[in-house]
Amino acid sequence: MQTEQTVQSVGGFFNPSKGIDYYAYLGDSQFSIQFQKPSSTTPWGTPGQMLANNFQISESDIGMLEHTGRFQWHLKQNGNEIASRYAEIAPSDGSLGDCNMANMMQTPSLVSPGYAVSYGFYDSGSGKIGTLTNQDQSYVYATANLSNWMRDLVNASPAVGSAPFNCFVLPGAHDAGMFDLNCCQTLLNNDTFRSNLGAAVGVGIATLPTSVVNRIIINLAFTQKDTVNTMLDLGIRYFDFRPGYCITDPTAAGGLYHQHNFIPGYSYEQFLQNCLSWLMSHPTEIVVVALGHSGFNKDFMRASTDTLSAYLDGAMQATHTAGEAGEMPAIVVGDKSDLSSSYNNLIAARKRLIFLNQYGFPNDAAKYDSYNDGYQTTDINVILSALNNMNAGGQNGNDYTVLQLQGTASGAGGGIFGSVATLNDASSPLMSTKAKFDNATYSWLMNNVPGRFSNQQLLVCLNDFADNALTQICSTLTRQRAGA
Structure with a gap:
């Protein structure tokens, strides 16, 4: 898993990127999840194990006319989508654009008779604060309903x-x-x-x-x-x-x-x-x-x-x-x-x-x-x-x-x-x-x-x-x- 913000060179040009660490836990085989960035998708459907991975969203992913690239996840239960969230992230400076996880206190866990979902998101910004990570963070945990x-x-x-x-x-x-x-x-x-x-x-x-x-x-x-x-x-x-x-x-x-x-x-x-x-x-x-x-x-x-x-x-x-x-x-x-x-x-x-x-x-x-x-x-x-x-x-x-x-x-x-x-x-x-x-x-x-x-x-x-x-x-x- 990558943990550093990078600046690559593509065709002789600087290609700045902003990273996001993403994590998942699926309680059983009825759940599956996809993590996406503009040029890549990571599917995960292995139950009972912790997933950890990283995307680097770079300028080459989003094109010259775009300022941000979209990170998103889609959670499914038995093939039907039950939740999805996204964050527009600027590779040039790490800033956060449109995002439906941008307020931590408005990311409550989701509980229904058939499932429970906990999720969270952290915006690291420029990543220059003390020893905090300079990678954005996202996690999604899905299980059956556990209220009883x-x-x-x-x-x-x-x-x-x-x-x-x-x-x-x-x-x-x-x-x-x-x-x-x-x-x-x-x-x-x-x-x-x-x-x-x-x-x-x-x-x-x-x-x-x-x-x-x-x-x-x-x-x-x-x-x-x-x-x-x-x-x-x-x-x-x-x-x-x-x-x-x-x-x-x-x-x-x-x-x-x-x-x-x-x-x-x-x-x-x-x-x-x-x-x-x-x-x-x-x-x-x-x-x-x-x-x-x-x-x-x-x-x-x-x-x-x-x-x-x-x-x-x-x-x-x-x-x-x-x-x-x-x-x-x-x-x-x-x-x-x-x-x-x-x-x-x-x-x-x-x-x-x-x-x-x-x-x-x-x-x-x-x-x-x-x-x-x-x-x-x-x-x-x-x-x-x-x-x-x-x-x-x-x-x-x-x-x-x-x-x-x-x-x-x-x-x-x-x-x-x-x-x-x-x-x-x-x-x-x-x-x-x-x-x-x-x-x-x-x-x-x-x-x-x-x-x-x-x-x-x-x-x-x-x-x-x-x-x-x-x-x-x-x-x-x-x-x-x-x-x-």
Whole structure:
């Protein structure tokens, strides 16, 4: 796979080109995809494997009268097209023209009764920002509908249902509440918030238009682009959620939101209600939530455990899942002590929302986590090294294990967050590494999870921009760990 922008010589003339790395995962043989540039098409129909390749769109591809060349993909299910996207890319300077993926927050995953599709796009522009890639990025992952994958797995492999829930491998959303701008937009005129934001990106933001400030916030802190319900429909079953008060709210008078350092995301109240309502309509599924406060900018942002418990009680009342007096709740809340129970027993007991917290509760869960300071990187080898240091011995004394698959683009250097503010809404540094990291880490999971970790401890695979490919891989690994 090429990774450098090139300038070729054709017939004695310079022939500048702009590259795009493209990636795919197809869950089964009913799906096929074509990636295209003006002079070339790459078909892919191999299920269960990660595709990685590169196109160079050059001036010779588009002709003397054209400024851009079109990159596009067409996804088919049983021969019928179900999705397609495109980007017009200028080989002369790498600029992005017409594109229906040009706003990251408007590229939601597609879920229908017959399929699920996750996709994303990154515009590298001139490619001169720190150590970020100078190749545009595109990925497409297609699977069957996975909204009831636990049920489907147990129906196909009954041994999974009778094995301890610890045998499951759960696809997880890292910083799961960082997809919603609503709270941030209410703070844009707050001096405390704006000064923290300017300091974080190293640029003055006082005169910047709201659209650019929003872009900075998204590029700095947004780790997801799908709603809670969509992530659940994609099969995500573990949510890393960090509820806290806003940095502008030292008296703790406001509500709780997912906090990424000082940037607020989704409402904790709405998150709980989303999970509970979704579980009511999917009675065969189990969701695990890990509440934490890692990375909070100020100590006062942290809520009390009593407050967090009150939010859960309120959400259960609002969704009518608490049960009337003397009746069994429609959904029973569990904790780490329930991980040794079987899936079948948990479903029978309606214990379908399990909390594995690191917040200060008496029943907090101890996790064996691959994360370290080296994750502030754009180098996939750093992530693979961290994963390779994980083993069954390290699981001893912990309640569950977390394999983090995403990097933190702050390691790219070069003032990247200030720089990308001048580009467009497809310039998230996290999206620049998403597909490349997935291509390596998902393959690592398939090759290394079997035999490396204890089958008697719950395993979580955590990622940014949570997707259905990870869910299918986790389902396969669960079946293997259960001996089914």
